[in-house]
Amino acid sequence: MMHLDFSILIDAAPYLLKGLFLTLQITLVGFLGGIFFGSLLAIARLSTNRVYSTLASVYVTVMRSLPLILVLFWVFFLAPWLLGWVKGAGRPIPVGAHMTAFITFVLFEAAFFAEIVRAGLRSVSVGQYSAADALGLSKRQTYVYVIFPQAIRNVLPILLTQTIILFQDSSLVYVISATDLLGAASKIAQRDNRLIEMYIAVGLIYFVLSFTASRLVKHLQSRLAYGRARP
């Protein structure tokens, strides 16, 4: 049995916290951007306009079929060219690893949130549209005040679970050398030759955070269940 020395964690803590900060940033950006664009995609798929609905469907299907690592590499490769084209520079402009990560996760998660939001929209009974219609609410008002609040509420636990998955998936930015929590742990592990302690520690940190979050979601789920109507 090797001699394990976890005291290195004390010195490493600040650096790990910096890494955790990036992890949380990626999670937050992915969540907000993902839900926003995902909702747009979900609405596009329900649209009567064939072009919109097909484009949205293709986007969602493709994004959900590709490994996240591959998408990270694509964005890493294409973003500089796109930026260069937009700014008329004629050559690729470097985009940092952080920005690459943010862009990737927004694009990637949008596809997953789109499916969840779509399920949410379908869970709202058709009669609600009629009732809102009969009251004279416009299409936009109907979606904003009646449909979406119910749709999101119905799938909130699933949305949050997907966010926990997003939190875990953020560790893949390792492949583009971004210093998130895992990246930070990895750098220290290699610098001080303390792979075992660092990887076990980081595993524990992820575990505690994920586990706590999923327990909170379960708790929320039981509180969200609407009271049943009295007979």
Place this chain on the structure above:
Amino acid sequence: MSLLFETAPDGIHTYFDWLLQGLGWTLSLGFSAWILALTIGTLAGAARTLKTGFWAKTAQFYVEIFRNVPLLVQMFLWFFVVPELVPEALGRAIKSMPPPWASFFPALLCLSLYTGARLAEQVRAGIEALARGQSQASAALGFETGGTYRYILLPQAFRIIIPTLTNEFMTIFKNTSVALTIGLIELTATAQAISENTFRTFEAFGVVTLIYLTIALIAWRTMRGIERALRLPGGSGDEARA
């Protein structure tokens, strides 16, 4: 696309051969892990539905741990940490494995246990979706626990969860890409390698993207075929229950 037929630096193989190799690793890892995961997941999922007992607790432990640690972190733990924590003799044996097997086996164990934990929860959900009456009827007929699960509950549960199983089957092939971080030259790693050798990044990644899309399509079609084959005449009986 002409890229595929150019010769690689070693002078003998073409990049097409590289891609085939990478694809080979992706598929072998994916399929083997799927079979292991399905076995583990079914047992753990069934165990989770037993309310009390050693197996139920163990299964719960297993599922909670393997679902709450990122796949990549698990990969690193299997590759870097496990060989150091096991008894000396076993550790030396592991470390003396030649690449690519040194990467393949940890990846296989990692992916199997990770996916198994996810499948366990899905199997559990499927079993719990069945009316309680099914286990009662089974017990009344004289089945013991094992028989109840094997002949009554699991066959029905699987039909219910086929859509989520399909999703998981497609996911496992995507997850094989994570093994590139511990040195397995699977499909995505091959794209990287070709890109580094030829600087034709767009083509290299483009071809690999198309291959992944094809894998996804075939996986999806296969599961649909299985779903159709398993479909019960007259529906699943859920209609009557509602």
Place this chain on the structure above:
Amino acid sequence: MIISIADISKSYGAFQALKHCSATIARGEVVVICGPSGSGKSTLIKTLNGLEKIDSGRITIGGFKLTPATDDLRALRSSVGMVFQHFELFPHLSVLGNVMLAQTKVLRRPRPVAEKKARALLERVGLGGHIEKHPQQLSGGQQQRVAIARALALDPEIMLFDEPTSALDPEMVGEVLDVMTELAAGGMTMLCVTHEMGFARRVADRVFFMDNGEIVETAASAAFFDAPQTDRAQHFLSRILTH
């Protein structure tokens, strides 16, 4: 205000739900529409607030003309209120919120004004004490009364009822019919699709009998129940009145 339905038809694909229906309804009249299922009753009243578009013909409601081509229905929706079989209250809003939403968003009434009116209406239907509750916490009868208040909040000239008591347990039907009776007594123009023949007999001025997409017979309520003219109406009445 008069409602004039002139030769309207509507099809869903190959199935014709309404076949050349015509009728007029005077201000303050209470009309009950009855008939076997599938006869087009719900479809007919839904054409009156534009929830269903007509394929041909014309509907005139007061000054508003509805044709197959009509698109902007907002003005119409404020003067025609609707109550649904399954209540369709908004579960994420409180009872008060439900009755206020359209007032503030569609009619753009200031919140205090909308709230005052909502409270008054909820009192009127007997639910003043349940203002902060959510629909799921109320019984079916209570929910339907909230739905009536919600529709009345927009000060409609006409109220449409699509089988308002069909989804209720028997002991709650009365409380909803009481509200509808009081509304009728107050002079509201009402069209009700219902199976409640007692209500029809007591409260309705006229009865429209529909079968197979057509308005087969219209008569004063008492006359209809005592002496239906057509065979189909006689057949229908004999079927449902022998329980």
